[in-house]
Amino acid sequence: MHSAPRLAFRHIGKRFPGVRALDDVGFSVRAGSVHGLLGENGAGKSTMMKILGGEYVPDDGEVAIDGQAVAFRGAADAIAAGVAVIHQELQYVPELSVMENLLLGRLPTRLGLVDRRRALAFVRERLDALGVDLDPRAKLKQLSIGQRQMVEIVKAILRDATILALDEPTSSLSHRETEVLFRLVRDLRAQGKAMIYISHRLDEIFALCDAATIFRDGRKVADFDTLQGVSRETLVQRMVGRDIGDIWGYRPREHGPVRLSVQGVTSRAVPLPASFQVRAGEIVGFFGLVGAGRSELMRAVYGADRRLSGEVSVDGKAVRPTHIRDAIRLGLVFCPEDRKEEGIIGVRSVSENINISARRNHLVAGLFVNDRVEARTADTYIERLRIRTPNRRQEIRLLSGGNQQKAVLSRWLAENDLRVLIVDEPTRGIDVGAKNEIYAVLYELAARGVAVVMISSELPEVLGVSDRVIAMSRGRIVAQFARGEASEERVLAAALPEGAAPSARQVTP
Ligand SMILES: Nc1ncnc2c1ncn2[C@@H]1O[C@H](COP(=O)(O)OP(=O)(O)OP(=O)(O)O)[C@@H](O)[C@H]1O
Ligand SMILES: [Mg+2]
Structure with missing residues (x-):
């Protein structure tokens, strides 16, 4: 029946x-x-x-x-x-x-x-x-x-x-x-x-x-x-509608001198001193469970949270604590996890949202924004990341959730004098096909010499994309692995607080 x-x-x-x-x-x-x-x-x-x-x-x-x-x-x-x-x-x-x-x-x-x-x-x-x-x-x-x-x-x-x-x-x-x-x-x-x-x-x-x-x-x-x-x-x-093949598309790259150096940084949310370095051309993946302190550490590095101690430098030049403008001037950019809440200007167009931080790079004679450059940047990212929108003038709030994410993420990727890029959960809510494109953009930035820090709670993504993996747990850096040494078991074992068991969450994208 x-x-x-x-x-x-x-x-x-x-x-x-x-x-x-x-x-x-x-x-x-x-x-x-x-x-x-x-x-x-x-x-x-x-x-x-x-x-x-x-x-x-x-x-x-x-x-x-x-x-x-x-x-x-x-x-x-x-x-x-x-x-x-x-x-x-x-x-x-x-x-x-x-x-x-x-x-x-x-x-x-x-x-x-x-x-x-x-x-x-x-x-x-x-x-x-x-x-x-x-x-x-x-x-x-x-x-x-x-x-x-x-x-x-x-x-x-x-x-x-x-x-x-x-x-x-x-x-x-x-x-x-x-x-x-x-x-x-x-x-x-x-x-x-x-x-x-x-x-x-x-x-x-x-x-x-x-x-x-x-x-x-x-x-x-x-x-x-x-x-x-x-x-x-x-x-x-x-x-x-097509074969993606190898979703990670990873190729080894040459790494240059140290670009981002973080020494003994603490903040209210990061009580124990944290230190790490990232070289030009290197992608370092930060893995940990939600709440492990990864975003908090990066906020202190970037100056969004008050740094209580420690030194941060980009190409040997110090980033003063609580001076986000210092960080930006030195080419250190942080793309936050909650792009929807922090990043979107709903009634503005897709193009404006993509260009918003890259804008200062397009000043013509220091006076006005070059519309043609903006339009080209917007169209480039709409195409590359497959942002589904009738055109670049559409109000961003009318896009689907994932497409809004892509538009705001492009804002940071489109930044010209980028030296250090810290991206927090860059593929959250983003479909499989576009993930692949986002990885490709990260590789391209690295190949241009940018030092990339990628925070992600998706272990396969961290393992698939990073040259080096740093594990955090309870506000502390607990382990580091070169790409060849990082395996799902080893990284999880380091990042899980004692007693917690891995679950379905940590398997493939
Ligand atoms: N109120 C609206 N005005 C104009 N276009 C809209 C509106 N709501 C949705 N759209 C468009 O309709 C299409 C489908 O959007 P929808 O939000 O259903 O996608 P989705 O499958 O949920 O995507 P995602 O995985 O990104 O959440 C998109 O192109 C979106 O921009
Ligand atoms: Mg949706």
Whole structure:
């Protein structure tokens, strides 16, 4: 007997000015299954989830639940139908507590007043039962992005949603949070929920998903009823429409003299003195778990955090503590991890966002910006990193999540007198095909003599791209490995705090 799938998308179409985001796309999701949704940045995944969540009305086609067409006219309709979509860009009220967020609109009242004690006890009990470590009284603004994501997921569970969609839920989760999430997803599957799971990490797709659909340029290009026997290469090939071959594309390079020297640096977040050097042409990968202190160390190196002790120099010239301008003048550039929060100017164009820091290099007679140079820089990166946009004048906020990342990353890559580049999680949220291009840009910079520091929590990426690997744990540099000596086991063993076990998170991109 064939029963109707729990959830079906039928012939969905959605257009935006200059973009056909979805074109006649359909797939269905069974109850009690996790359905992977894959595709390059800008393929249309999030747009589909916004349609499911009632935020966009499709131009064509329909969504059906248990065989019945539903027409959501807003997010409230979707919630009422038992649908919970956890969006890639989280929406939350920073001033509210975890408890208030979880119970929004249904706080228990006594004599007309919210009974906080009862609400707190209820939330605490539910969080405990789910094995989620969150303080119900903490304000959302005090939480890490990963913790906020957890709040969203728990909210969906508390609403008893029967259809759940997770749009790149792990991109900011720590090791432990990812494990908790995986456990929750598996429990929900066992309870018969229908789930959609979006991720650029194929190891997660293989670990969690029963079936999968692949989008490319707003169309469906493949459906897999099962992932049993399906190879990673097949998925990648279908996603990008070409063979990527060796995703790392690493070639050995000559290394010159020391460019970046860090001696005994400490800061509030880095209590023990840290020292390392990077040569011209060298790519040094910093591996550690989320929270190992890698970003904090780099912030102190660059001058974004106050340095309490130690010396930093570029080509022998000292970078004074807390003088970011010194760092920039000496050609030391830091591309932060949270590019969305720190870097994007939403209403500006893609071109302006790419050119924003490179701008000072384009001063003509020291007076005005050369439009033609800017246009060329923007177009170069739009093409190289395959930034999916109708043109360079598009407002950056209208791009898909991964394409915004690429645009902001190009800003740093386009910097002219770069000597030292520190990139923090450069490929987070970026699709397999474009990762490959980002590595190629890093190699090119290194070949030009730039000293590159790459922070990454993806061990295969660190091993695949770096000439040398430095492992950090709990705010300290704990080990260094030459490329030939670095193996997954050795680097993990060094970087994991005692007792922690490796998990699926650390396998291939
Ligand atoms: N509101 C909008 N206005 C204009 N274009 C939009 C809008 N929303 C999405 N798009 C475009 O639609 C296309 C699909 O975007 P979508 O966000 O669905 O991609 P995605 O598959 O989720 O990508 P990513 O992996 O980067 O998150 C992109 O080209 C994007 O720029
Ligand atoms: Mg998306």
